[in-house]
Amino acid sequence: MPGTVDLHMHSTASDGTLNVEELVRLAASLGLKTIALTDHDTTAGLDAAILFGNKLGLEVIPSIELSAEDNGEVHILGYFLNYDNQEFQAKLKHFRDTRFNRGELIVQKLAELGMPIEWARVQEIANGASIGRPHFAEAMKEKGYVQTIAEAFEKYLYNGGPAFVDREKITPVEAVQLIREVGGLAVLAHPTWVNDLDRILEETVQTGLAGIETYYGHYDEETVARFLELAQKYNIVPTGGSDFHGRDDGGQVYLGERLVPDEVIGQLKARLQP
Numbered sequence: 248m249p250g251t252v253d254l255h256m257h258s259t260a261s262d263g264t265l266n267v268e269e270l271v272r273l274a275a276s277l278g279l280k281t282i283a284l285t286d287h288d289t290t291a292g293l294d295a296a297i298l299f300g301n302k303l304g305l306e307v308i309p310s311i312e313l314s315a316e317d318n319g320e321v322h323i324l325g326y327f328l329n330y331d332n333q334e335f336q337a338k339l340k341h342f343r344d345t346r347f348n349r350g351e352l353i354v355q356k357l358a359e360l361g362m363p364i365e366w367a368r369v370q371e372i373a374n375g376a377s378i379g380r381p382h383f384a385e386a387m388k389e390k391g392y393v394q395t396i397a398e399a400f401e402k403y404l405y406n407g408g409p410a411f412v413d414r415e416k417i418t419p420v421e422a423v424q425l426i427r428e429v430g431g432l433a434v435l436a437h438p439t440w441v442n443d444l445d446r447i448l449e450e451t452v453q454t455g456l457a458g459i460e461t462y463y464g465h466y467d468e469e470t471v472a473r474f475l476e477l478a479q480k481y482n483i484v485p486t487g488g489s490d491f492h493g494r495d496d497g498g499q500v501y502l503g504e505r506l507v508p509d510e511v512i513g514q515l516k517a518r519l520q521p
Contacts, residue, residue: 260286349412464505
């Protein structure tokens with residue numbers, strides 16, 4: 248049975264392939280009732296998403312996904328943001344600017360590897376969105392250097408790979424603090440990706456972490472049970488979502504395919520700051 252809640256998805260405002268209207272219309276057509284648009288380091292799609300959602304009777308929670316760093320990447324989702332805060336937006340712009348500078352270095356590395364691509368073409372593919380590795384992968388695919396976006400990541404763009412360029416990041420604690428500063432709820436994304444999970448949870452819960460992704464992607468029942476136990480241990484909300492990007496390179500979970508209990512929304516709202 249399909250779910251009615253999906254709290255993790257991306258549009259062309261970051262590294263998804265569907266624009267905001269397409270994404271919201273698809274969600275509504277699939278019977279979803281509550282979604283969160285969680286683009287990377289940007290809220291550019293939220294105004295339109297909320298507008299389209301209202302027209303279609305779909306609740307769109309203003310959200311984001313922040314990239315942090317602590318012994319590896321740690322992603323923190325933010326829900327129910329007062330995202331028009333000017334200081335918040337200035338910090339997000341700084342994050343995006345570092346992505347831009349990083350992009351130019353990735354182009355240089357690819358050229359040194361014998362795979363020249365045009366920086367201008369990468370920007371065209373991004374189409375105004377925050378530039379990320381999937382946009383470089385698409386440009387590489389266009390040139391015939393790889394057959395799929397997945398191959399570009401597996402061979403060249405993975406963390407520490409020959410075309411990888413690191414960028415300035417914040418710590419998980421700083422990400423939680425930033426989200427809380429604008430009235431939001433911070434949730435640890437895809438925890439199986441997180442190194443030293445127990446320590447990260449200890450530190451972020453002390454800072455105000457409100458939840459942990461539990462019903463995520465292809466997580467099996469055993470993995471879900473593990474994170475349900477951690478949610479209970481730390482008194483945080485077990486949330487979830489598909490992490491839908493719109494690309495079909497095999498293995499992705501589609502909108503509505505990941506069953507997230509409807510009561511998660513009420514549990515999150517009960518934790519909103521007065």
